[in-house]
Amino acid sequence: MIPWEIHRNGVFPIDISGLDFPVRPFCLIICTWLFLFAGCAPDPVETDLLVPVKFAAVPAGLTRTQFYTRHIEVRVKGRPGKIRQVEALDLTYLVDLYADLTSDPVDVTAFIPPAFYAIPVIKKRLPLPPGVDIIHVKPAYIKVELDRKETRRLPVKVMITGEPAVGYEVAHIKSEPATMALTGPASLFDKITEIQTKPVDITGADADLKKTGSLDIDALAGADVNSLVTVMVAIQEKIVTHTYGGIPVGIRNGPDTVQVTPPEMQIMLRGAANVFKDKDNAGYFEVFIDLKDLPPGVYVRPAVINVPVGVMLVSAKPENFTVTIK
Template structure:
C-alpha cells in the first residue's frame, strides 16, 4: 500500500491536479482581495461654491469626517486625492445659514457617512481699509539693546474682511523674535493683529508680508530731538523779525527709553533781541536740567541767527496846508481847497522825528507863467526826508484864482 501511495504522489497526474488546485486557490485569494470592500474614514477641508461677491465666510467647522467604502485596490491608488467636500452658497444673503455638505467621490468609491452632514455658515459684508504697520518685539528687547533706523516696506497695508472685524483693527504688527533680529539687519514677516487664533479668522492682508530693515544697537539709547527757541524783547522800531534759524535744528539726547519717550523737544533759554538793528548770531547753551534722567546732550551749544527786515509804516496827515509859490503877472493868488490830506510811508523813527516840526511833507502849487485868472493845476509836494515816500494825495488837483485887487 505504501508503494501504491508513493506511486500516486509521484505520478504526473497527481502533480497536475495539485498544481491546478494551488493555482485556483491563489486566483481565488487575489480575486477576493480585489473585490472585498474596505471601509475608511478621511478628514477633508470644506470647499465653498458660489460665494456671494463682497462677502466673507466664517464657520466653526472647517473640516468634516467622511466615511467611505471601496475595493482595496481602488483605495490604494490616488483616488483619495480626488475626494472633496463642498458646500454651495448660491443665492444666500448676509446672516447665518445651515447648509448640507456634499461629498464628491471618484468612481468605485461609496459614501457611508459624513460628520457633520450639515454645517452653519455665517456670511457678512466685507470692506477694506488701510492701517499702519508697527513693530513689537516678542518678549521685548534685552536690557541695553534698541532698534534704530527702522524702515518698513510698506509702512501701511490694506486689510479686508467683515466690517465687525475691521472696526477692531486700528494697526497691525510685525513681531520678530530677538534671535531673528540678531541674525540679520533685514527680516520679512507676516503682519498680525491679535493674540488668539480666532483673531485672524476671515481677515486678509495685502501685501501678506512686510520687509523690515533695521539696526540693532547695544548701548545707551539715543534720540534726535528738535530744539525750540523763544525771543525776548523787541528789535528797534524800524525793524521786525523776518526769521529765526537754529544750527543744528536737532540735538541728540542720551537717556533711558522711558525718558526718551517723554521728550518731544528741548526748549532753549530765551534770546534777548531788545533794540537790535541788524542780523545777530547768538551762541546758546543747551540745558540738560530741564528733563530729569538725561545723561547727555550733543552738541552742548547751538547757533541761533535772528534775521531782521526793515519796517515801514503808513501814516495819514489831514489838513496839510497848501502853499502858493512862484511869480506871475498877477499880484496875488488864492487856492481852493486850502488844505489836503496826505498818506505817506517811511521808517517809524524817521516819521516820529519829523513830526516834531509838523507833517513831514509840504504841499504847494506853482503859479509861475500862469496867465489865466483861474486854472486847475496838479498839487505838488516835497518830503522832509528821502526815506519818506508819498503814497497818495487827496485831492490830486486844486484850482488857483488870480486876485487883481
C-alpha cells in the same frame, strides 16, 4: 460526464457531440477560476477619509469669516483595492453657495444676505468610483458665516522680541509701508485697529536693523492683505545719568599749605550707559581748583571739572569753594 441543461420542467442532458472544442478542460478552467477568485474574494473593508471643504462662487459683496467647516469626515466601504484607489484620489467637497442657498443655482444675482448658514452635505457630490459606498458623513452640515466685505487702510505695528546689546536701546521702529489696505469681513474691523507683524528678533543688536517682516495673518481671520513688509529698527546707545559724591577737590599751581572748604563735592554726569559700566571709577573725570599766580589770602573759586568726550556735566554741588592760601 454528460453536461446537463436546466429547463423549467426539469434537468436534461445536453448533446455536446457536435462541439469542436474540448469541453472538459474548459469546464475545469471555469471551475478553478470561480474557486480562486470568486470564492476567495477579500471581504469589504471600511475606512475614514478626511475631505477638505472648498467654497465656490461666494456672492459679490460678501466674504467668509473665520467660522466655517474646513473638513468633513467620510466613512466608506468597499473592496481593499477600491479603497486604495479612493485613498489615492485628491478628494474635495465643493460647496456652491448659489446652488445651496437659492432656488435658482445659476442666478448669480440672487440676493444672499449676511448670516450664519448650515448647509446639508450632499453625498453624490463626492466623486467616488463604483464599488465604494458611503456609510456616513460627519458633520452632516457644512457651517459657514458670510459677512459684508469691507476694505480699510490700517497702520502696521511692528512687534519685536529680545533685547539689544548691553548699553543699547531701541530708538524707534517703523515699517514700509506704514499702512496697508486690508480686505475682510466687516466684523473683523470691530476687533482690530492695526495690523501687527510677527515678532522681529533684535537680540544683541548694537546697530540699526532692516529686515523683511511677515504680518500676523492668523490674527486677521483670513483677511486678504499683502503678507510682507520691510521692518526698520533704529538702535542707539542708551543714555543714562549717574551721580558721584564725596569727590575730593584737588589743587593745581598752589603751595602745599592750601585749605579748600568744603574739601569734597558732588557731580552728576550724563552719557552713554557703557561709559558708566564701572560706576565707582572716578577716573573718568578730574576736579581741581587752579591757583596759578595767586598770592596768600582767602579766595572764592569754582572748581574745574574735566569729563570725557561724549559725557555731559549736568550739575555740580557746591558751585564755589573757599580757598585759603597761607
